[in-house]
Amino acid sequence: MEPLQTVPWTKPPRPFVKWAGGKSQLLDRLEQYFPKNFDTYYEPFLGGGAVFFHLVNTRPKFNAVLSDVNKELMSTYVVIKNEVEDLIPLLKEHRVKYRSDPKTYFYKVRASEPSLSVERAARLIFLNKTCFNGLYRVNKSGKFNVPCGWFLNPSILDEENLRSVSAALCWSNAKILSQDFQDATKNAKKGDFVYFDPPYNPKSVTASFTSYTEGGFGKEDQERLNQWSTELSNRGCDVLLSNSDTPEIHALYKDYHIEPVSAMRAINCKGNGRRGHTELIISKYS
Ligand SMILES: C[S@@+](CC[C@H](N)C(=O)[O-])C[C@H]1O[C@@H](n2cnc3c(N)ncnc32)[C@H](O)[C@@H]1O
Numbered sequence: 001m002e003p004l005q006t007v008p009w010t011k012p013p014r015p016f017v018k019w020a021g022g023k024s025q026l027l028d029r030l031e032q033y034f035p036k037n038f039d040t041y042y043e044p045f046l047g048g049g050a051v052f053f054h055l056v057n058t059r060p061k062f063n064a065v066l067s068d069v070n071k072e073l074m075s076t077y078v079v080i081k082n083e084v085e086d087l088i089p090l091l092k093e094h095r096v097k098y099r100s101d102p103k104t105y106f107y108k109v110r111a112s113e114p115s116l117s118v119e120r121a122a123r124l125i126f127l128n129k130t131c132f133n134g135l136y137r138v139n140k141s142g143k144f145n146v147p148c149g150w151f152l153n154p155s156i157l158d159e160e161n162l163r164s165v166s167a168a169l170c171w172s173n174a175k176i177l178s179q180d181f182q183d184a185t186k187n188a189k190k191g192d193f194v195y196f197d198p199p200y201n202p203k204s205v206t207a208s209f210t211s212y213t214e215g216g217f218g219k220e221d222q223e224r225l226n227q228w229s230t231e232l233s234n235r236g237c238d239v240l241l242s243n244s245d246t247p248e249i250h251a252l253y254k255d256y257h258i259e260p261v262s263a264m265r266a267i268n269c270k271g272n273g274r275r276g277h278t279e280l281i282i283s284k285y286s
Pocket of ligand 1: 019020021022023024044045046047048049050051067068069070179180181182197198199200216217221
């Protein structure tokens with residue numbers, strides 16, 4: 001879709017990291033559920049931000065509040081917004097060093113603990129582009145623990161996209177937070193649009209892939225999200241959610257509009273398969 005107004009980027013911004021549960025493949029189905037206009041857009045389970053980038057490309061100017069409990073990820077968004085020109089040379093350096101000895105350099109960067117936020121942002125993007133299956137996962141002590149991937153020529157740096165992302169974050173006056181979803185949306189009011197894309201309710205115990213960060217997102221969190229969505233809807237917000245097609249989610253959202261859609265899961269719980277499955281688009285509009 002064409003942008004509706006003059007925008008400060010030449011190429012439409014898109015996610016700069018691949019993220020487990022990323023919504024790029026569902027955008028066509030989600031589009032009909034996105035309101036045409038809204039005041040502030042809230043996305044508190046941001047991940048790679050596929051929906052935010054879709055909206056900046058297709059909606060009139062809006063303000064955004066973007067959040068995710070993953071602190072390293074959100075700090076990367078802050079760096080891209082404010083220091084993109086300092087980040088680009090660091091990624092160029094990673095690209096050169098990776099090409100000369102990919103595996104050794106990957107593990108060297110993985111073991112590093114840079115102190116500057118711009119260096120940490122470059123590390124997160126580099127690891128996301130070069131690790132196995134391109135997903136960000138940390139172990140119990142908060143350390144990134146994905147092994148090296150086998151890419152011949154990974155795109156470690158897309159300068160034009162990083163500048164477009166930076167421009168989009170500035171254009172939407174993005175408030176970038178790292179909080180629990182409830183805190184991140186506590187100021188939402190009538191006329192705002194809130195999209196919740198939480199870690200999904202598992203279809204089975206073995207499918208419980210919730211390790212985006214330390215700590216999972218259990219049954220109580222799903223219930224808390226359900227109650228909070230209803231509170232926001234009662235305030236007059238437009239509320240949209242995604243979740244898995246399970247009896248628990250149908251029961252929780254029985255008063256909402258629910259549409260099952262088929263999707264392709266790029267990263268499953270073991271990271272070794274791609275297959276079709278059904279998920280739910282859940283909405284309650286004022
Ligand atoms: C399904 S992913 C979101 C994917 C995103 N829509 C995309 O397109 O990439 C869920 C995200 O929720 C975050 N998360 C987990 N628990 C959370 C919580 N209690 N509050 C806010 N974010 C949380 C995870 O860090 C993860 O990035």
